[in-house]
Amino acid sequence: MKKADWILIACVAVVAALFAIPQTHCAAGFNWATAHHPYIMAFFKFAILATLGEMLALRIREGVYNKKGFGVLPRMMVWGFLGMCIAMAMVIFKTGVPAFLGSLGWKGAAAVFAAPELTWGKLGVSFAVSVLMNSIFAPVMMTFHKCTDIHITDNGGTVAGLLKPMKMREIFAHKVNWDMQWNFVIKKTIPLFWFPAHTITFILPANLQVLFAALLGVALGLILAIKK
Numbered sequence: 001m002k003k004a005d006w007i008l009i010a011c012v013a014v015v016a017a018l019f020a021i022p023q024t025h026c027a028a029g030f031n032w033a034t035a036h037h038p039y040i041m042a043f044f045k046f047a048i049l050a051t052l053g054e055m056l057a058l059r060i061r062e063g064v065y066n067k068k069g070f071g072v073l074p075r076m077m078v079w080g081f082l083g084m085c086i087a088m089a090m091v092i093f094k095t096g097v098p099a100f101l102g103s104l105g106w107k108g109a110a111a112v113f114a115a116p117e118l119t120w121g122k123l124g125v126s127f128a129v130s131v132l133m134n135s136i137f138a139p140v141m142m143t144f145h146k147c148t149d150i151h152i153t154d155n156g157g158t159v160a161g162l163l164k165p166m167k168m169r170e171i172f173a174h175k176v177n178w179d180m181q182w183n184f185v186i187k188k189t190i191p192l193f194w195f196p197a198h199t200i201t202f203i204l205p206a207n208l209q210v211l212f213a214a215l216l217g218v219a220l221g222l223i224l225a226i227k228k
Contacts, residue, residue: 049217
């Protein structure tokens with residue numbers, strides 16, 4: 001292991017220790033900020049954790065956490081924006097899917113889903129929310145994220161490059177590896193990873209759901225690195 005690996009492990013251990021105890025100021029501040037500024041917090045959760053997942057993937061593939069043209073800051077900006085979109089989607093689907101289930105005849109779906117105790121009913125609603133969100137929202141989000149990755153790399157990994165207009169037609173037609181994007185990222189990771197993973201997400205307390213979703217981004221980065 002390299003020095004950078006030990007530094008990362010130490011940082012993760014310190015942060016985990018600060019947040020593991022509910023009575024600490026860090027944990028209390030986190031819960032207050034999540035409750036009062038959910039989308040700003042979603043930005044930072046994804047900007048930090050999901051980008052870390054990409055850096056870990058780079059470490060596995062090439063032995064380094066960063067390199068010229070990788071663009072850590074632009075990737076953080078993109079992930080932060082996507083984090084806000086994901087937090088919005090979670091609200092929409094957590095509200096809409098129980099109502100949809102109610103329209104199909106399960107009148108108590110919303111109440112079961114909102115109950116604090118874990119039941120088979122809540123598990124079923126959580127699974128339905130996960131399946132619909134990941135089937136409708138996730139493919140679009142994942143494909144957009146892939147396009148931004150290519151755009152960042154093509155422009156040298158700079159913030160100024162990120163702000164240039166994206167050549168979407170060229171990226172779609174010539175630069176996206178659709179075999180990887182469709183046959184693995186969408187067809188395999190969504191049903192095999194995201195469906196069960198986000199079922200767990202929606203069972204958790206509301207203040208931890210976006211954080212857990214961001215942590216899943218770290219796990220997915222590792223999965224994609226191993227696949228490559």
